[in-house]
Each structure stands twice: as C-alpha cells, then as structure tokens.
Amino acid sequence: MATSTIESVTAPARRTVAPKTPRRKKSAIRWVGPIAVFFVMIGLWYGLSAIYAAKDQGYFVPYPHQVLQALTDPDTFSDLMDALLHSTEVAMTGLVIAIVLGMLWAIVMSQASWLERSLFPYAVVLQCIPILALVPLIGILFGYNFQARVIVTILISLFPMVSMTLFGLQSVAKQQRELFQLQGASRLTLLRKLQFPAAMPSIFVGLRTSAGLAVVGAIVGDQFFQRGNAGLGVLIQVYASRLMGPQLYSAIIVASLLGVLVFVVFGWLGRLVVGRWYDFS
Template sequence: MKPQKPLLERQSAISPARPSGFARQLLKAFLPPLIMGGVLFCLYVFVRGNLEPHRQFLMPGVSDLWSQAFGIAAVREELLERSITTMSIALAGLGISIPTGIFLGIIMFRFYVMERAVFPYLVALQSIPIMAIIPLIQSALGFGFFPKVLIVALFTFFAIPTTLLLGLKSVDRGIIDLFRLQGASWFVMLRKAGLPSAAPALFAGLRISGSLAVIAAIVSELFFLSGRGGLGQMLMNTKIDFKYEQMYAALTVASILSICVYVFFNWLGNRLFSQWHESARRNK
C-alpha cells in the first residue's frame, strides 16, 4: 500500500486560485445587468406594440427618442444642465444625511438609552410619507435650494444610522474582550474594532441612500417649480407640453444618475473591503 503524504505537505501542494482577469471581471459585472436590461427593453417593446396606434406616442420608440430628444443639441445641453442641478441637490442632501446618520448611529450604540429614545422616531420618520410633510417644509422654509436639500436628507437618512448600529452590534465579543483586557478606552475600541467591522453594513446603507438621493431630488423638484430646476422640473414641463420623447429622455438620464451613485458606493466598498471581508470577495 502506497504511503500517503502528510496533511500539511498535501495542503501546500495545492496552488491558490488565480484571480480573475480584468476582462472577466468586467464581463461578470456588466453582463447580468445588460441581460436584464435587454429583457426590460423587450417588455417595453411588447407593451408598446399592444397599444392602439393613436396611443403609441405615450411610449416613444428608440428612433423617436433620438430624433426628438437625444439627437437635438439643445435638448442634450438642457439635460446636462438639469442633471448638474439634480446631482447638486442630491449630493448636498447626502452631505447632510451621511455624517448626521453616522454620528447618530455611534451615539445610539454608545448609550443604550439613546437607542431606545431615538429609534422609535427613526421608524416614525420612515413611516410618514415625506410628500405629506413637503407642504409644511414649503411653508416654513420657502421654495429655495435648502428645502430641496432637506427633503433629500429626510429621504436618505434612515438607512445610515440603522445599518451602522446593526454593524456595531455585530462586532465579535471576543475582540471587545481582548481590547478590554489591554485597558483600551471605548473610543479606541470604536476606532480600531467597531467601525472597521461595521463598515460593510454601513456601506450597504450608503448604497441604499445613494440610489434614493437622485429620486428624492427629483421628487423635491416636482413640488418646488420656482427658479431653474433639474430633471424633475423638466419631467413636469415636457409632460405638460406633450413632449413625451424629452420626458422619457429626462427619465432615462435620471435613472442613469441614480445607478451611477449606487455603483460608486458599491465600487468604493469593494475597494475598501475586498482584501478581508467576505461580502466583497463574493463579487470577484
């Protein structure tokens, strides 16, 4: 009988799996959404084909979108300008909700009484339709830039402290005990153990909030029609003027912006956690 090699020797003989090439990673990243986009496009064509001929203008075709919207230089310039306005509102709202949410999540984790006091109001804020309190915001703050930013912050706030609090509560108790044996302060444990362990959960909340930010900015513009607006105002104006091709163009650009914000936070999370966290390794 042939003797077997020791276990350690057999394990060392197994070469680690080679990382995927750049082309393969691009294929894995873009092929599934492209396939899903093709399915949705076929569904759109099917629904449009089943409309009466006099109603097909409500769902313009690809050629109409190009000839009446994307193919016109003035429309492209307007889409660019309004996209910048919408993104400025969305990013300003995230600039408020992200640091405020992170701070509140840490406070709730540090003081259990604060979690019990604040969490019901977070749930209530999420449960109350934001559009129902927009008239109150209009009455109190007017129709300027800041009310729109505040609406975005309200839309995107809930996911940030809740995911961070969940991540902080999921830190391994053995690691916490090890820091305590070394006499580390609570702030040191938070900085070196809590936040790194909770960061993947936090970035899940950031992906949700980021994709909602553009939607919230457009919703805010639907109620604040004064001044130079963004894509939301363009959607309203083109619908009133029966320019459905330009309305669908604005809707397409808004969807692309929302997806780009989501992809950015997803890419940033993978860059930060790809070397050590399982959630990022599964994407490879």
C-alpha cells in the same frame, strides 16, 4: 509504506481540484446575462409602443429610437444637462448631510442600550412619515427652493445610514470587546480601533442605499418645490404636461442613469476600502 499510504490518500484529493476559470471568461459570463435582458426589454418596449401607436396614443409609450433622437437633440440635451447638474447638486448636498447626521446618530445610540431605545424609534418614525405630509411645513419653514429640496433629500436618505451604521457598530464580537476593556481601552479607543473597522462593510452598504435614495429625494423635491433652478423633476413635469413623450422618457432615463452612477461609485469605493477583508459585491 507510510509514504505510499499518505500518497494514496492524498492523490484523489489532488485530482478533484477543479481548474480555475480564467478571469476574462468570468468577466464575459458576468456581462452576458444583463446584455441579453437589455435586448429583451428593448424588444418588449418596441412591442408595447406598437400597441399604443395603433391606438393613436404613441406619445404615451414612444419607440426607443424616438427617445434616442430626443436625447441627441441639441436643445433637449442642453436642457437635460442643466437639469442634471442642478439635481446632482441637490442630491450630493443632501447625501453628505445625511451621512454625517446618520453616522453621528448611530454612534450616540451605540454607546448604551438606553440611548438606542430612546432614539431609534424616532429614526423609524422619520422613515415612515409620508413626505407629502411634510411638504407644506417644509415649504413654510424653509422656502420653496434649494434648501427645501435638500431637506426632502435628507429625510428620504437618512434612515439607511442610521440603521446600517448602528448594525455595523454593534456587530463586534463580544470577546473582542471584552479584550479591549481588559486592556483599559476608553470608549473613544474602542470606537476608533474596533467598532469602526468592523462596521465599515455595513456603513458602505448604507452609503450605497442612501446614495440611490438621495437621487430619488432630489427628483421628488424638485417636483414639490419648483422655484429656483429647475432640476430633472421639474423637467419631467413639464414634458408630461405637454405630452412630449420622447423627451419625457429621455428625462426619466437620465435620472435613472444618475442614480445608477451614484450607486456604482459608492460600490466601487466600498470595494476599494474594505475589499481586502470583505466580499463587497
């Protein structure tokens, strides 16, 4: 009787289990939405281009196929690839420096509350200062070429690394911290074996955000400091000043794809490192 009672209780629970969706079907469903939105945007783009073409202002919003023709033009493509290489170099250099500085800054602040109260306001101030206000000073102190571009990139991409790393280091449960302290663990052991593993998801969120901002910083720095090797920012300004609409849009698209690529790469690294323990999406 006991066995039949257990079976009668558990049988409905077994019937309510939903069947698993195949992995291929999930992947297809995931891509349907973005592809549909893409075609809608292309349709809206064609409509807007037709409106400007009727006003004899087609260079403001060229047709998508004209932008594609500009992208495949050998001369334009060569210029875009050269500029992309220089902008990527600036973005990655500034990003690496921002990662190192941001993590060190956060580690120092995580050691004591008085250090956080003393240092974090300056991270906020650094984030809130308009870059335009610092451009003349950066140019005077560091010149108007590669170094100045890197500094602008660092200033734009530093704050997410500081804030997210600090948040992750402070997210350790109080009970776990007390357990390490009862075992006589040093600050270095606590940081290496408890705080850093717990902070990895937050650190990679900061990395993804800073990586996207580093590309923005490289483009912005390019437009401010136009000496040395020209990047995408300089190319965008040149095309805009000459009213070369298709080439201008192609440069903007390449810059956007660079930002998306960097964001995706760091997202993949995050899933690779912490995907087993954390739903890193």
